[in-house]
Amino acid sequence: MTVDYDPRDPQIRNNPFPSFRRLQDEDPVHWNPHLRAWVITRYADVRKVALNRRMSPDRLTPFYDSLPEARRGVVGELIRYLNLWMVFRDPPEHTRLRRLMNEAFTPRAVERLRPNVERIVGRLLDDLLPRGEMDLVRDFAYPLPATVIMDMLGVPHDQLDRFKDWSDDMALFLGSARDVPDKYERARRGALEMSSYFREVIADRRRRPGEDVLSALIAAGTPDERLTGDELIAAAMLFLFAGHETTTNLISNGIYSMRMHADAWARLVADPSPGLLATAVEECLRYDGPSGGIARVVRVTHEMEGRELKEGDRVFAMLNAANRDPRVFEAPDDFIIDRSPNRHLTFGQGIHFCLGAPLARLEAEIACREIARRIPDLTLGTTAPDWHDSLIMRGITSLPVHFRPGKSVAA
Structure with missing residues (x-):
């Protein structure tokens, strides 16, 4: 019997895992008529796709070539910059771009960011704690990584809301949103405005280099x-977009998952030690992580x-399905805070392994530690959250929480 996996169905979007399990058991390499693409769900097969040189990450060129002339005019400038993102490139272009960008995200370089991440987390919580409530996504999980990336790029914090709007518009296209009729127009506008902004910033840095x-x-x-001028603009756009999107989803999904598993949250509150924090973040990445799938x-x-x-066929290899594959993970639908080993695929595999993984882990560990320490009574709202309309990214749109007001329970 054919499994009817329709990612446009809100119930499946909010909880795709039962459908993924059926696909893994009955149709692991599934032709999906809704997507007109293959959907891959087993761990071993998803890993093969990530490492497979017979598949390309460049889904933009065939997409653009398939468009009617009128539609090409809408997305042309958007594709121009996205085509320069290394995540969409094959070697040797990918090799060159990654080598030039790698220095900013080595473990040693990321560790130097720790004091600034600590300061940003502390400042955000200082501002939020007296309120006794917040939207965890909007008020904390987004501004934390976005501010870190803005500091790395040397752009002022007063641009935060503009960057959020541009990134949200671009995410409609990059995440393969299914139910947004004007997504191409909005993504084009976001890309044009972001590229225009960084063109000016880069011109200033050429005149006055900084740190x-x-x-x-x-x-x-x-x-x-x-890097050429356009490559520099594209790199800045990629850093800003990818640098906050993954971590925002990791923090919000992770806190939600732990609060839905009271034993896990209680353990973290009682013991926010580096060892438990590290395994907690890895389990957040596996259980309901920030990645949906990769497109090839x-x-x-x-x-x-x-x-x-x-x-020419399109392929969606579902990382979040692979991370719940019972062929690899014992009790895959349980959140086990000290799970080890934990060979999740959330950051990808091979040459396209996520460049920002060390930074995302650092930010998530500090965020989870400080929330557990300063807001141990954090309680979820009564309404189940909605999830973004995206096959590529997996994130909660809004997460209201409440807690006892106060400057710091640990003071």
Whole structure:
């Protein structure tokens, strides 16, 4: 019997895991008529897709080529910059771009950011605690990573709301939203406004270099391999978008998951030690992490699990399904705060492994530690949250919480 997996169904969007389990058991390489694409759900197969050189991350070129002329005019400028994002490139372009951008996100470079992340978390909680309530997504999980990235790029904090609007508009396209009729127009507007802003910032950094990531990117590499003007703009856009989107979802999804599992939250409140924090964050990444899936386009016709994947076919390899595969994880639907080993695929595999993974982990560990320490009585609202309309990203749209007002329960 064919499994009817319709990601447009709000019930499936909010809780896709029962459908994923049926697909894993009955149709692991599933042709989906709603998406007109393959949906891959088993851990081993998802990992194969991530490492498969017969598939390409460049889903933009075939998408653009398939559009009618009128629609191309709407998305042309958007595609122009997104095509320069290394996440959509194959080697050797990907290799060059990643090498030039890697220095900002090495574990050593990220560890130097710890004091600033600590300050930002403390300031946010100082402002929020007297209120006794907040929207965890809007008031904490978004401004934390966005502010960290803005500091890295050397842009002022008063641009926070503008960056949020631009990123939200671009996410409609990048996340493959299904139910937003004007998503291309909104994504184009967000990309144009963000690129225009960074064009001016980069011009200023060329005149007056600083200690920020943009200044370092301008000077990175030999004269023959340095980033072009458009590549610099695209890199800044990628850092801002990816640098906050993943961590926002990780923190909000993670806190929600732990509060839905009272034993896990109680353990973290009682013992916010580095060891337990590290495994807690890894389990947040696995259990209901910030990634939905990765998108690929078949470059060379080949078979997977007896199904023929033809050149040009689209493929969605669902990372969040793989992370609940009972073939790999014991009790996959349980949140086990000290789970070890925990070989989740949330940050990808191979050459496209998430460059910002060390920073996302650092921010999440500090955020979870301080929320557990300063707001141990954090309580979820009574309404189940809604989730973003996205196949690529997995995140809660809003998460109202309340707690006993006060400056600090640990003071």
